[in-house]
Amino acid sequence: MEKLKIAGGYPLKGTVRVSGAKNSAVALIPATILAESPVTIEGLPDISDVHMLKDLMEEIGGSVEYSNNEMTVDPSSMISMPLPNGKVKKLRASYYLMGAMLGRFKKAVIGLPGGCHLGPRPIDQHIKGFEALGASVTNEQGAIYLRADELRGARIYLDVVSVGATINIMLAAVRAKGRTIIENAAKEPEIIDVATLLTNMGAKIKGAGTDVIRIDGVDELHGCRHTIIPDRIEAGTYLILGAAIGQGVTIDNVIPQHIESLVAKLKEMGVKIEVSDEQIYVAPADRYKAIDIKTLVYPGFPTDLQQPFTALLTKAEGSSVVTDTIYGARFKHIDELRRMNANIKVEGRSAIISGPIKLQGAKVRASDLRAGAALVIAGLIAEGVTEVTGVEHIDRGYSHIVEKLNGIGATIWREDLTSEEQEEVKKS
Numbered sequence: 001m002e003k004l005k006i007a008g009g010y011p012l013k014g015t016v017r018v019s020g021a022k023n024s025a026v027a028l029i030p031a032t033i034l035a036e037s038p039v040t041i042e043g044l045p046d047i048s049d050v051h052m053l054k055d056l057m058e059e060i061g062g063s064v065e066y067s068n069n070e071m072t073v074d075p076s077s078m079i080s081m082p083l084p085n086g087k088v089k090k091l092r093a094s095y096y097l098m099g100a101m102l103g104r105f106k107k108a109v110i111g112l113p114g115g116c117h118l119g120p121r122p123i124d125q126h127i128k129g130f131e132a133l134g135a136s137v138t139n140e141q142g143a144i145y146l147r148a149d150e151l152r153g154a155r156i157y158l159d160v161v162s163v164g165a166t167i168n169i170m171l172a173a174v175r176a177k178g179r180t181i182i183e184n185a186a187k188e189p190e191i192i193d194v195a196t197l198l199t200n201m202g203a204k205i206k207g208a209g210t211d212v213i214r215i216d217g218v219d220e221l222h223g224c225r226h227t228i229i230p231d232r233i234e235a236g237t238y239l240i241l242g243a244a245i246g247q248g249v250t251i252d253n254v255i256p257q258h259i260e261s262l263v264a265k266l267k268e269m270g271v272k273i274e275v276s277d278e279q280i281y282v283a284p285a286d287r288y289k290a291i292d293i294k295t296l297v298y299p300g301f302p303t304d305l306q307q308p309f310t311a312l313l314t315k316a317e318g319s320s321v322v323t324d325t326i327y328g329a330r331f332k333h334i335d336e337l338r339r340m341n342a343n344i345k346v347e348g349r350s351a352i353i354s355g356p357i358k359l360q361g362a363k364v365r366a367s368d369l370r371a372g373a374a375l376v377i378a379g380l381i382a383e384g385v386t387e388v389t390g391v392e393h394i395d396r397g398y399s400h401i402v403e404k405l406n407g408i409g410a411t412i413w414r415e416d417l418t419s420e421e422q423e424e425v426k427k428s
């Protein structure tokens with residue numbers, strides 16, 4: 001087990017290149033199950049969630065080649081192997097195996113998914129969708145059993161706008177008989193990316209990226225080559241970092257339209273930003289104004305950037321309020337930021353940040369992926385040395401974070417945990 005050590009306070013300068021989107025990758029890889037011949041995905045991020053899904057594809061009989069961020073999955077020999085335990089419990093996105101295996105094999109057994117602990121993460125809307133398509137769904141000792149004689153298209157209204165449910169229903173519906181209509185669908189760019197891959201595989205999908213998606217089922221899907229979209233959350237994390245402690249940072253390989261809400265909020269704080277086709281240049285504010293943030297479904301401010309943004313708001317003059325309407329308990333980073341001298345109160349779904357505060361280096365623990373990103377940003381802003389444990393969460397979603405940060409002038413490195421620290425982790 002490792003920790004990150006950060007010598008804070010050094011300004012960052014230069015260009016950082018964004019990798020492929022984690023939240024697309026984790027759906028695109030399971031989507032390959034639906035094809036009858038090899039599918040190649042280019043530009044995957046080098047993160048543990050991707051490695052875990054590669055292993056899962058092999059566990060169900062797929063043959064996988066993976067090098068230089070390019071993965072080719074030959075799904076022709078796959079079988080509907082039950083996956084009640086093991087790796088499926090390590091990541092949230094293993095739930096996409098349900099939709100994809102149900103679509104291809106009309107049956108699946110998948111353990112309840114893991115992922116970041118952000119409070120309850122129900123999958124009732126996924127199940128509602130599978131049942132509407134004609135599947136029987138039961139929960140037996142922590143594993144979901146899905147079975148269908150045949151899948152039939154249906155009209156499905158989502159009671160909550162859910163990225164996961166929208167994608168999962170799409171995965172099953174592309175192989176159903178007849179037309180499926182998903183109403184109140186989520187509109188995130190990752191949904192368009194998955195729909196683009198499925199369309200290249202021969203699926204008939206209209207309306208991805210709007211709140212009504214129409215899918216006409218087909219009998220067979222074939223292999224293809226697909227390039228993943230850039231990670232808007234990774235791009236946003238580096239943008240926040242550049243705003244906090246940059247001296248001119250360029251974020252390369254970004255689709256600016258995907259992070260308009262973040263750019264608008266940074267400008268509101270006084271941060272200087274120049275947007276071009278595939279790059280965003282960010283320079284710090286002369287004075288950081290306190291602002292309020294409310295997370296919303298896309299194109300609103302993403303919940304995944306709420307935690308990193310909180311670290312930046314410690315520099316703002318006055319009180320800022322961050323409200324998470326998607327995951328109201330996504331505040332485990334706050335206690336750790338307080339250890340670093342931040343002045344933050346949590347009230348219900350909101351965090352109230354009073355600033356400006358000079359953050360101090362400290363020993364902190366990342367409880368989840370974006371909490372980890374928030375602590376890395378705080379460590380880079382802070383005076384002195386910060387040690388971040390829980391690096392395995394950060395490695396789920398940030399490709400080569402140490403190398404990328406060192407490349408723009410940060411002083412950050414990995415160290416093995418001492419035996420005492422390992423004991424502490426085991427107890428926590």
Ligand SMILES: CC(=O)N[C@H]1[C@@H](OP(=O)(O)OP(=O)(O)OC[C@H]2O[C@@H](n3ccc(=O)[nH]c3=O)[C@H](O)[C@@H]2O)O[C@H](CO)[C@@H](O)[C@@H]1O
Pocket residue numbers: 023120121122123124125126127160161162163164165186188296297298302303304325326327
């Ligand atoms: C809309 C939104 O911002 N989604 C984010 C959410 O997706 P994630 O896929 O985790 O969550 P969903 O988009 O599926 O869920 C959004 C909301 O609906 C609720 N829900 C979801 C499914 C369900 O069956 N029942 C139910 O009640 C969730 O608890 C949550 O409050 O976290 C991901 C990882 O942080 C982000 O990449 C997504 O952009």
Ligand SMILES: C=C(OP(=O)(O)O)C(=O)O
Pocket residue numbers: 022023091092093114115116304369370397
């Ligand atoms: C919480 C996240 O990931 P996951 O849903 O995979 O746990 C995230 O990407 O911010």
